Amino acid sequence: MALWIVLGIIVLLIVIGIAVIAGMYNTLVKLRNQVKNAWAQIDVQLKRRYDLIPNLVETVKGYRDFERETLEAVIKARNVAMQASSSGAGAAEQGKAEGELSGALARLMVVVERYPELKANQNFLALQEELTSTENKISFSRQYYNDSVMRYNNQTQVFPSNIIAGMFGFKAGEFFEVTVEEERQAPKVSFK
Amino acid sequence: MIWEQIRSNQMRTTLLVVLMGVLLVALGFFVGLIFFDNGIPGVIIAVIVWGIMNLIALTQGDSIVLAIAGARKIEKKDHPKLFNVVEEMTIASGLEKLPDIYIIDDPALNAFATGRDARHASVAITSGLLQRLNRDELQGVIAHEIGHIRNRDVQLMVMLSILLGSIVIISYYASRFLFFSGAGSRRKSSSGGGGGAQIIVLVIGLVLMILAPIAAQLIYFAVSRKREYLADASSALYTRYPEGLASALEKLGASNTKVQKANQATAPMYIINPLQKQSLSADTLTSTHPPITERIRVLRTMSGASYAEYDKAYRTAKGGAGVVPASGLAAATVSLRGASTENGPVEDLPGRIERTRETSDALWQMNDYRTIDCDCGTRLRVPPNYRSLTVRCPHCGRVHSAPR
Numbered sequence: 344m345a346l347w348i349v350l351g352i353i354v355l356l357i358v359i360g361i362a363v364i365a366g367m368y369n370t371l372v373k374l375r376n377q378v379k380n381a382w383a384q385i386d387v388q389l390k391r392r393y394d395l396i397p398n399l400v401e402t403v404k405g406y407r408d409f410e411r412e413t414l415e416a417v418i419k420a421r422n423v424a425m426q427a428s429s430s431g432a433g434a435a436e437q438g439k440a441e442g443e444l445s446g447a448l449a450r451l452m453v454v455v456e457r458y459p460e461l462k463a464n465q466n467f468l469a470l471q472e473e474l475t476s477t478e479n480k481i482s483f484s485r486q487y488y489n490d491s492v493m494r495y496n497n498q499t500q501v502f503p504s505n506i507i508a509g510m511f512g513f514k515a516g517e518f519f520e521v522t523v524e525e526e527r528q529a530p531k532v533s534f535k
Numbered sequence: 536m537i538w539e540q541i542r543s544n545q546m547r548t549t550l551l552v553v554l555m556g557v558l559l560v561a562l563g564f565f566v567g568l569i570f571f572d573n574g575i576p577g578v579i580i581a582v583i584v585w586g587i588m589n590l591i592a593l594t595q596g597d598s599i600v601l602a603i604a605g606a607r608k609i610e611k612k613d614h615p616k617l618f619n620v621v622e623e624m625t626i627a628s629g630l631e632k633l634p635d636i637y638i639i640d641d642p643a644l645n646a647f648a649t650g651r652d653a654r655h656a657s658v659a660i661t662s663g664l665l666q667r668l669n670r671d672e673l674q675g676v677i678a679h680e681i682g683h684i685r686n687r688d689v690q691l692m693v694m695l696s697i698l699l700g701s702i703v704i705i706s707y708y709a710s711r712f713l714f715f716s717g718a719g720s721r722r723k724s725s726s727g728g729g730g731g732a733q734i735i736v737l738v739i740g741l742v743l744m745i746l747a748p749i750a751a752q753l754i755y756f757a758v759s760r761k762r763e764y765l766a767d768a769s770s771a772l773y774t775r776y777p778e779g780l781a782s783a784l785e786k787l788g789a790s791n792t793k794v795q796k797a798n799q800a801t802a803p804m805y806i807i808n809p810l811q812k813q814s815l816s817a818d819t820l821t822s823t824h825p826p827i828t829e830r831i832r833v834l835r836t837m838s839g840a841s842y843a844e845y846d847k848a849y850r851t852a853k854g855g856a857g858v859v860p861a862s863g864l865a866a867a868t869v870s871l872r873g874a875s876t877e878n879g880p881v882e883d884l885p886g887r888i889e890r891t892r893e894t895s896d897a898l899w900q901m902n903d904y905r906t907i908d909c910d911c912g913t914r915l916r917v918p919p920n921y922r923s924l925t926v927r928c929p930h931c932g933r934v935h936s937a938p939r
Contacts, residue, residue: 479623
């Protein structure tokens, strides 16, 4: 009788142990998927921005003596960013390129303020709204991505789930940082 | 952890829901004792009433609510900015599906979220509010509503209002029945108990009939108030800019137009109480919302955007225990961001004109009016039942072919 009870307790302990390990494993998988989804969301928004830029360039180009350099800087930054994105350069590298693009676009938007006709163009206004919103979506999806990465990384580092993470090869995720100055500061309008 | 949902540690809320359930069962039981000399049929009736209301609420609750509020669903083309802002906040909150977006044609300033769960949610905003808020403020308000969806408040409030509704219905009919038929006193069972027990049952039953609806309503309001603070905290976290919501609330508080189609039952859903004058700052038992001044003060004293920092600001402002459950607090500091460059905190006239135009465009389109942009710069609005084939511009006399 006593033997059976002891055996029963051992079996119960094993079952509980397996359940706990499975729970930790599943949490890790869930968090990792969340990171992946969050990254996909950033990607969608970045692609959207690549698509919007040619339209913007088309609309702006029609205006007499619109600053050439500003426009070219945007086009160049877009190409660099697209390259980084398609070559799979990783979050850090791409973050830098996207930061450059954001900076170039912000400068363009400041320049636009000097062209009243452009500001009255319905097409341009709609485009501007789309760009503003896309910029926001990029930064909000980045925000969500970084939060997800932090959560996932924490889970891979705290005891005891770090053991499970080590056993099944859950690697820490990479943050998506934008390091360009223009992104961090609001653009300053200079009156000449 | 920041993104840990606040649902896990909601002991008090759960307790209140259970309490309301117990109230409903107790009410049913005593009503049963009074009318049938047996509590069980009463409980069964209570459960059936509750079940029917559940069924209605789950299958078409949100469409009823939206219909009562007079809300119209919009597409992206109707109001691109509103649509974009909702999309932005959906992304920031990590919500899986974009909620349906509704506009209520009402000059009052208010907004609400509804739906049975996160996958079937809607946000609605009055045209008045849409006109008054700049982009940052709109973001704050929408983030607050998305916070309600994300924190599952919408579900909770639906659940509570069903319980409340059942209690009110049963008490109402039972008390009417009792007074008009005098059933309790005359129906003396020959087998059971003395007259004393009968009287006690009658008294308890009566007290329950009178007090249960009131108690249930107070519980409903208490939960609602707490949830408002939580949604404010979520809004700050999603936007990283509590000032946006704070200044939106300021505008909301300054206006005293009531929402025309709001009533007691739908009141807790709105971002501020649609029925009361807002400047009052008392946090009374019967208010569905915390006082606006308090909410603004908490938002403005935040030093960061995380739940922990909201909780800190809340405790400094109000004293006593915090409002965010422990599971939401573990996160480190989350930094705030500045105002968006597009429009600062100051009220700008051109911005306001543009917003008014945007909103009225949306309303025209929602009512199936077509627009023709005449070459002279005039915008013509053609009503949906316009029969003639051509439209003449009243300004320059050019003739356009009518759309469709």
